[in-house]
Amino acid sequence: MVDTLTPVLTANWGAERSWTLASYEQHGGYAGLRTALGMAPDDVIAAVKDSGLRGRGGAGFPTGMKWGFIPQDNPKPKYLVVNADESEPGTCKDIPLMMASPHTLVEGVIISSYAIRANKAFIYIRGEVLHVIRRVQAAVAEAYAAGHLGTDIHGSGYDLDVVVHAGAGAYICGEETALLEGLEGRRGQPRLRPPFPAVAGLYASPTVINNVESIASVPSIVANGADWFASMGTEKSKGFGIFSLSGHVTRPGQYEAPLGITLRELIDLAGGMRAGHELKFWTPGGSSTPLLTAEHLDLPLDFEGMAEAGTMLGTRALQLFDETTCVVRAVLRWTEFYKHESCGKCTPCREGTWWLVQTLARLEKGEGREEDLDLLLDQCDNILGRSFCALGDGATSPISSSIKFFRDEYLAHLAHGGCPFDPAASTVFATAGAQA
């Protein structure tokens, strides 16, 4: 089973001081850059298009196509912005990648900027992860010193400057247009579209915004060829991706595998569920993706497979919960997160999350009524697809999916007059054999 792993991005993570330039180059780093600089920018775009790489930030938009939207006849400067504002509950792939191998990202930034003809690129890193910001800053400095960045890179005549920007602690800034607002020094709230960032993004100029993992995948595509990349994964979800397993699993962590792998295989790779326990529910791509249950263990983890199951592949943030976990409690915690992170711009998300938390909190305490479940679903219906950006949609996913699969558990709270679970049983410090 172990051969299902396809370490590319994570291949060098185990190396000594893997984050240094020396270590990265020792493992073949920056070879893709030299190849790319010898290609025409359009050929780089074509290679990424041919590879079938789809955005790794969750939405799965074809990366090469996004680059192709940049109007090259626009006289304004072009910008590449890397979305490293990884804040989704459960998502933990970009931050480890930037910690372990920041140069993979930097090399990807240079090649991608070269392809779209940007002379300035920004890496917008979540503000709370200061250690990561420092590590990427150090990598960028190393890249400058080595001539990978700056003017006339390796004699190619191509110039690129990279700015590492620290966010200020807002989940909404992971939304690409809110990120641009934040980058411009304004309040982080999503922008009206159109115009789309490809036409008028950062400083009203053509801008490509890509996830860290998408950009980090580019050097390997250039170095090994589009066919190599497309040979992995499934028909419409090509290549590999980092699957982050967290929760009640024996060896949580980042598992890099072709898209289309199943959760059952991944759990096996991770040493199975917590000893003595069984999978109860899981999220395929962070808390914003509708949750699934043990009956979905064998679904292919690719964009199509997850969509078919009524959820989304998202960021492949697989949060696993065993039978000790109260789904109402978990969903309430997530909802509290969305309430806290709602930017406030639009009514459904701002007011809806405020109300959802109150309704859920009453249910958890066993104070609600059965009709409150219908009220919750109606509130979700009034938020989903009515809010300004996807944050509001994401806030409804755990609620509506949990009611779909665990309605009885909600009702049990009402019958029990409170939560029937022992909250300590789900913790890592639970005594062995703790029962739900």
Add this chain to the structure above:
Amino acid sequence: MTSTPEKTSGAQPDVELVQVTIDGIEVSVPKDTLVIRAAEQVGVQIPRFCDHPLLEPVGACRQCLVDVPDAGNGRGFPKPQASCTLPVAPGMVVNTQATSEVADKAQQGVMEFLLVNHPLDCPVCDKGGECPLQNQAMSNGRGESRFTASGGVKRTFPKPINLSPQVLLDRERCIVCQRCTRFADEIAGDPFIALVERGAQQQIGIAESAPFLSYFSGNTIQICPVGALTSESYRFRSRPFDLVSTPSVAEHDACGSAIRVDHRRGKVMRRLAGNDPEVNEEWITDKDRFAFTYAGLEDRLGYPQVRDRVEDGGDGSLRPASWPEAFAVAARGLAAAGATAVLTGGRMSTEDAYAYAKLARVSLGTNDIDFRARPHSTEEERFLAAHVALGTPGSGAVTYADLESAATVVLAGLEPEDEAGAVFLRLRRAARHGTRVLAVAPYLSRGLGKLSAHLVPTAPGAEAAALAAMVEHAEHGVDATTVVLVGERLATSPGALGAAAELAARTGARLAWVPRRAGDRGAVEAGCLPTLLPGGRPVADAAARVDAAASWGVASLPETPGRDADAIVAALLAGEVGGLVVGGVDPADTPDPAATRAALAAASFVVALDLRETEVTRVADVVFPVAAAVEKAGTFVNWEGRARAFEAVLPSPSALPDLRVLAGISEELAALGRGAALGFRTVDEVRAEMADLGAWDGERPALETTGAATGQPAGEGVALSTWKQMIDDGAMQAGDKHLAATARPAVARLSPATYAAAALSGASVTVVGDRGELTLPVEQVPGMVDDVVWVPSASFGTSVLERLASPGSRVSLKGASL
């Protein structure tokens, strides 16, 4: 509601039409129309909060969601769309709440969310009764709150906080639609309010040291769709349904802004912006909005008074008199005084101004009349006759719309933000859409900065040279797509008005005069000038005199061109003129306040018409209380030449319009054998007579320009630049302390080099002029013309002319400590 008003006139260029189907009704609307506006065309009002036709779309409140089964490409949107951000597309099919359950449920859902954290304190809220949230909750919401029924807990805030001395914010009521912040940013250019915090805690806030000080802040209160923003002046004063609303026209500047006066039991409670797309759109200045209390102050004159003159055996004091007695005493006194002159301030309605103009000619037999209670010049008089009189939007005069379509607008002697608020806002919008603004001014003021103006650095007095240099200055590119706006202050700069006319003539640019006061432009039309009769008829033109005389039914009119205000003052002092009829003039505004006061004292007989007791009424022999703008019908002609008629809002039992007073005097004079009676007593009669008289269709006097600009004024010291700030010590701003608290502080501005050259050190400067000295905080302005000091004209208790310097004189600077 904020439905889009239809423009009533103006050239509509051929626009591409798009056919869409809304609720099953096909409608053609101009390309790029937003769905929410297109729906209005088929009679469907989609509920909305953040949407405002004059603000950029934001799509924040989500109240206007509609179902779009076909976006015009055969495919529908899977989710309801915000109709305020969605432009129409050919073949688009839209179903609103009227026909779509999806849209209706979406709207009901958003409305329910909006009320989650809204306090529902409608019974004590100022907005209750005229509240879009209240109204639309009724039309598009549910009757019972599921939030409250399920035991929901609302987010609360401490009750209102001040955003400025005038504007308060009740954060609980706010639905954060961002109308106010967008107005402040997009329209006024004063982005001192902004969103802070997030989620349900999101609120409107100000920076600690930067309150929402904007000349246009009151507009945010009016466009707030809930009761979150209130004014100190109006909050808790009345309920909307107790108010009677009357449309009117603002009397504080020459913009002619439409306003709505709301009154209750004979008292004005508040004023709101009217909606006139051609003029002020939906915005007015805070002065127009809040400065109305002057008409109801304690010192308002309540009855006519006559002086028991010592020479007639009286004690020399004013005593109350009946109207007939006052008319008779005034007429007898004027008849006995010999030569009589007329001074009117710039605040008259056109009908009143006409009455003064006619009184001078047919009753007093003189052309000694001038409305310019401010520094003026003979050149200005000629300029007004040649380039201003008779211009109307219909006859090719510059309009607000022209400011927007102009490629370049040149400003000379005009600070629009202070002196013409609606012009400023329109220029700002023009500038945001690419119009270039060139400002002939000594420094780039904040107002000019908001117009992205390019400064043509010019010392006071050097405007003529600066304008002359523009004729062939390639960089400035003044041509037929340019509009030149000159302010009344240009009269004090020799040759400047002529140079502006010359610039327009040689480049094909269009020219307009923007005075400060509401009555100035109308007074030109009405003939309140020594060389102009009503309707632009030149006194010097015999045919014009005959034309007017025939219309008025008198044998002839005085031939000698009259004296202007300065000459009238001089003639009174010299004893050449004995009688004076004066209406609404503050001596402190006149070019030489001391001389004006001396002239009043020297006059043998003074008849004063005024609202409140003033230093003129105190020395007058007969005093008539006259009606304030709100108490009479009238017309202001705005800077465009557009007639802005208004009707009386409130009755005034104790005051008459000026024209009625003058008619009474003229009738008594006629009885004494002096001239003819005016022949009218009401505003309607004056309007009919003015229409009858019509405009002069004969030859217009030309403005002879000297050709050569006068160049830099020389002399010791530094040049004095000054104008009135919008909110200052003006008599018509009296009575609202909250408005007064929003005034910009008085400071003296000068360039760093001038500061250094004057060897100043502290934070204050004393400006010394030929009439006194003034100590103000000093502000160094980089880029300002050297050897110039700017001070506000009337922001420190009295006027510059009174306390500092004579017009055009130079001043010196010395260090000071405040």
